[in-house]
Amino acid sequence: MKRRDFLSKGSLGAIAAAAVVPLGMNAAPDHKEVKADDLGDRKKDNWTDLGTAKKRIPQRKITKNFDVCVIGGGAAGICAAVAAARNGAKVGFVQDRQVLGGNASSEIRVHLNGVNHLKDGLPERETGIIEELLLHNRFENPQESYPVFDHVMYDFVVREPNIDLMLGTQAVEAKMSGSKIKAARCWQGITETEIMIHAPIFIDCSGDGLLAATAGAEYRTGREASSEFGEKYAPKVADGWQMGASILMSSIDMGKPMPYTPPSYAIKYEAEKAHPKRYIKGFEEGIWWIEVGSEHDIIGEHEIIRHKLMGYLHGVWDYIKNSGKHPEATNFALDWVGTLAGRRESRRFIGDYILSETDMTQHKHFEDAIGFGGWSLDEHNPGGIENLSEPPSYFHEHFSEIYEVPFRSLYSKNISNLMFAGRNVSQTHIALSSSRIMATCALMGQAAGTAGAICAKKGVKPRDIYQKYIKDLQENLLRDDVFIPKRFANDSLDLAKKASVIFASSTLSGDAKFLTDGVSRDLKDEPHHWQSNGLNAELQLEWENPIEISKVEIKCDTNVKRNIMMRKDKRNDKIYTNTIPVEMMKSLALEARVNGSWMPLGTIDNNRTRLIKFNFNSVKTTAIRVKLKETYGAKNAKLFEIRCYA
Numbered sequence: 001m002k003r004r005d006f007l008s009k010g011s012l013g014a015i016a017a018a019a020v021v022p023l024g025m026n027a028a029p030d031h032k033e034v035k036a037d038d039l040g041d042r043k044k045d046n047w048t049d050l051g052t053a054k055k056r057i058p059q060r061k062i063t064k065n066f067d068v069c070v071i072g073g074g075a076a077g078i079c080a081a082v083a084a085a086r087n088g089a090k091v092g093f094v095q096d097r098q099v100l101g102g103n104a105s106s107e108i109r110v111h112l113n114g115v116n117h118l119k120d121g122l123p124e125r126e127t128g129i130i131e132e133l134l135l136h137n138r139f140e141n142p143q144e145s146y147p148v149f150d151h152v153m154y155d156f157v158v159r160e161p162n163i164d165l166m167l168g169t170q171a172v173e174a175k176m177s178g179s180k181i182k183a184a185r186c187w188q189g190i191t192e193t194e195i196m197i198h199a200p201i202f203i204d205c206s207g208d209g210l211l212a213a214t215a216g217a218e219y220r221t222g223r224e225a226s227s228e229f230g231e232k233y234a235p236k237v238a239d240g241w242q243m244g245a246s247i248l249m250s251s252i253d254m255g256k257p258m259p260y261t262p263p264s265y266a267i268k269y270e271a272e273k274a275h276p277k278r279y280i281k282g283f284e285e286g287i288w289w290i291e292v293g294s295e296h297d298i299i300g301e302h303e304i305i306r307h308k309l310m311g312y313l314h315g316v317w318d319y320i321k322n323s324g325k326h327p328e329a330t331n332f333a334l335d336w337v338g339t340l341a342g343r344r345e346s347r348r349f350i351g352d353y354i355l356s357e358t359d360m361t362q363h364k365h366f367e368d369a370i371g372f373g374g375w376s377l378d379e380h381n382p383g384g385i386e387n388l389s390e391p392p393s394y395f396h397e398h399f400s401e402i403y404e405v406p407f408r409s410l411y412s413k414n415i416s417n418l419m420f421a422g423r424n425v426s427q428t429h430i431a432l433s434s435s436r437i438m439a440t441c442a443l444m445g446q447a448a449g450t451a452g453a454i455c456a457k458k459g460v461k462p463r464d465i466y467q468k469y470i471k472d473l474q475e476n477l478l479r480d481d482v483f484i485p486k487r488f489a490n491d492s493l494d495l496a497k498k499a500s501v502i503f504a505s506s507t508l509s510g511d512a513k514f515l516t517d518g519v520s521r522d523l524k525d526e527p528h529h530w531q532s533n534g535l536n537a538e539l540q541l542e543w544e545n546p547i548e549i550s551k552v553e554i555k556c557d558t559n560v561k562r563n564i565m566m567r568k569d570k571r572n573d574k575i576y577t578n579t580i581p582v583e584m585m586k587s588l589a590l591e592a593r594v595n596g597s598w599m600p601l602g603t604i605d606n607n608r609t610r611l612i613k614f615n616f617n618s619v620k621t622t623a624i625r626v627k628l629k630e631t632y633g634a635k636n637a638k639l640f641e642i643r644c645y646a
Helices: 002-009 013-019 075-086 129-140 144-157 210-214 300-323 358-362 429-435 438-458 463-467 470-479 513-514
Strands: 046-051 054-056 061-065 068-070 091-094 163-166 171-176 180-188 193-198 202-203 243-248 248-251 289-296 330-336 369-373 403-406 418-420 501-504 537-556 585-594 597-604 612-632 640-646
Touching: 068 075, 068 438, 075 091, 075 144, 075 163, 075 202, 075 369, 091 243, 129 438, 144 163, 144 429, 163 418, 171 193, 171 210, 171 358, 180 210, 193 612, 243 429, 243 501, 248 300, 248 513, 289 300, 300 330, 300 470, 358 403, 358 429, 369 438, 403 438, 429 438, 438 470, 463 470, 470 597, 513 640, 537 585, 597 612, 612 640
Parallel strands: 061 193, 068 091, 068 202, 091 163, 202 418
Antiparallel strands: 046 054, 171 180, 180 193, 243 289, 248 330, 369 403, 501 537, 537 612, 537 640, 585 597, 585 612
């Protein structure tokens, strides 16, 4: 399909043409080129401050210094910033919108999907920071409001003392020193301020990757030829097509007939030409296939695409309301319509490894794996709604098990201190069709943020992490509750592994000894848990010789075979819940045996996370005892791991 065919739709061709024709096209320019360095220069301001009765010059240039700078506040960026901060780094966190969440925010309202289901119909849900965020939303936002979710994400970030969050701020230029980013030049429009951020490590999680692009990081757009990576679902000849952006809407039953008149910019929906898989159902939650792609510069064409999308959305709604084909919509009215398009694809930066379709479908094992994915190969058709005869997505292949994501796809091949996480990582177009899902991106973010903190601490570059410290990174991620396929935890500092015996007051399934086997979830038919037979229950670890401990960390059950993200339809069934997982521990206590007597070390009465941490003054002990009192509804306690540290 030719791009010119798309631009001829409606009046958009004229709009595109008008956009590039200056009004005084025959007049010689009478202005000088505006220098970029003038962005924050306000010397020409003619300001009288009546409060001081003096002339003043606004101060609109700021310099900040951090250990790690994270660009982009979607799921990947949130997890990168929080991971780096929790691992000791001072983090500058830059987000161009006034809300966090990216495509999951109230501005766009895409479900924060992950490995929602494999071929067996069950999820393999992500844990770590992204699960913690989704659980935080379950506690704070039971009404499942998207605007409230914005504030939940904001709270999740700003409560971290090591994060300096800058909203409404875009990183517009990388200042370079050779192949290294020296600083990120940022513009905060709402305060009219230029912010220069210096850091040894930069992580671009912005999706489009403007900072990385201005740094000179190698990237590509479009679809690879099938021969380049041996990809079954890639086209025979490479082309420039990128999956499109979408605008969503929601509607509400008003209990009475609701008329609808389309706006002037609506574009008629030609239903008779549409592929039968362009289903119109569940329109209360929006229609995801109202989408427009690009064969060339999807970023530069954004405003043309946005205008089209708004027109197509109203055209589809006009069809639903006024064609007579959907009488069930008689009482429905639009109650929210997006204006910010959610983009699926643009730049893909080149790392030391390019993740491909075959890596996923053949389940390649990577020694530097840092996370996983498993959403289907969900490649949307090139033209989106402008290619009506094709299905909106091809769903080439579903996975029977999760695939691995390598760390080498998360750092730049040619910019020494640059990492990325999210849809802009080093991968092919077909691989992106699966890995672009937000919870998968979040795992990349946690890995990049953790690696960034290690880089800052050790004074090394991301490539050094792969070459020298990959086991350190993996052990750190596993401790922080990221699941890495085929990678068992083996932390030499974990004293629980040195216990002479571990036993429980009762056992319904699994075995208490599994809690130190290095695997924090059950694998197919292979158990890695211990489950009590009723509550109250106790778990005890014994050491032959006294040890000094000050930390105990427990991973409890949250049922990773059931999705917990917020959905517009409030779905609650076998594979989705819209409540707090009943399996999660709510109340528990920890004791240590000191000089033959049990002494309390801590009590948690309203636990809100799968990873439960007890921190206390160091004690010398020969045994600890965990007293499991209450879950959020389940009859038994179920744990997957226990760790102890000095």
